[in-house]
Amino acid sequence: MAAMLNLDKHRASAADAALSAGAAFATTCGLGLGILGALGAVDGRRSAVHAPPANNARRCVGVCGGRRSQAMLGHIDGLGNNSNRRLTVAIATGAVIAMAGAVVLITKHESATKAVGVEGYKTLLQFLLVAVLGGGVSLVYQAFNRQAEQRAERARLAEERATVVRETRQRYLGELIGLYNSVKRTRRLLRARAQVYTASGDSHLRVAMYDEHLQLLVDAQLSLEMVVRNVRAEGTLFDAEPDLLPSLRETEEYVRDLISEYETVMPEVTQGATEIPTPPQLADFIGSYEGSAFRVRFIRPVQAAMAAIERLITAPAP
Known part of the structure; x- marks a missing residue:
């Protein structure tokens, strides 16, 4: 009988020790949950600090077609995904373990009271419940807060990129319209001031006017050449219109x-000559519009x- 009593006491002592160890482990987990909450907040601030500046999108679009700003959006998405995954694991693990500790304390009320005392039991139970509710809610709140901030940042970057892309395309359109008008103006001036007809009806050019106005076409050709090169370098900015670059090349050529x-x-x-026969390509340029190479290869x-470019400007942002 004495041996059985000793065995029961030993088992009770072992159970109390196990309960105390379990309660201590659950307490540690609850404390860890709160620490994870604090670390989550620090991580969120760190992510915000290291997020790429939004105005980088405005600076890079004209050079790289928005590729760098698109990478910024991907960076924000990556931050959100990694952070949310870590927080989900932390919340699930800490909350389950802390809740399990609280359940053990409630179901093993008498043993727990004997092990840690009445006041200790109350304190421990309150701490676990506060850790579960407070720490868990804090983590969830931080996670949703950070997600909302990342969504807002991504929307802001996307909107700014769309604005810069639209402005860049508008700039190209404005340059192209200016060059188009410049070439047409030169054509009209050549027809009005440089072209003369002999008594036999042959077309001649005043040398001085021809020289003066073709220099304007030199400037237009160099500008068109630069537009072609820049459009090609812009990458994805004009990819949605594959016929744009061939059209620009044909115009420049x-x-x-x-x-x-x-x-x-x-x-x-000849030195001193004031008039020359109209060269064939210029004759086409300033001649009848219908059926001309000017109409087919330029207009x-x-x-x-x-x-x-107008379709790209008015198209909805992706």
Whole structure:
């Protein structure tokens, strides 16, 4: 009988020791849950500190077509995904263990009271419940707060990128319209001031006017060449309109052919000559519009290019 009593006492002591160890473990987990909450807040602030500045999107779009700003949006998404995953694991693990400790304390009320005393039992139970409710709610609140901030930041970056992309396309459209008008203006001035007809009806050019106005076309051709190069370098900014670049090239090549003819004709002009026969390509440029190469190789492609950019400007943001 004495041996059985000793065995029961030993078992009771072992149970109390196990209960105390379990309560201590649960307490530690509850404390850890609160620490994780604090670390989550620090992590959120760190993410905000290391997030790329929004104005980088405005600076980079004109050079790289928005690729860097798109990477910023991906960076924000990555921060949100990693942070949310860590917080989910922390909340689930800490809350389950702390709740389990509280359940053990409630179901083993008498044993727990004997092990830690009445006041100790109350304190321990209150702490676990506060840790579960307070720490868990705090973590959930922080997670939702951070998600809301990341969504707002992503929306702001996306909106700013869309604005910069639209402004960049508008700038290109404005440059192209200016060049289009410049070439047409030169054509009209050549027809009005440089073109003369002989008594036999042959078309001649006043050398001084030809030289003066073709220099304006030189400037237009160089600007068109730069537009073609920049559009090609912009990458994804114009990818949605694959016919844009070929149209711009065709436009630039037509003006370049006029310049090449000018470079060939002028060195052969006799010193003191005031008039020369109209070169064939310039004759087409200033001649009848219907059926001309000017219409086919300049007007149509440049108008197609302008229409393509206008569609990109008015298209909804992706």
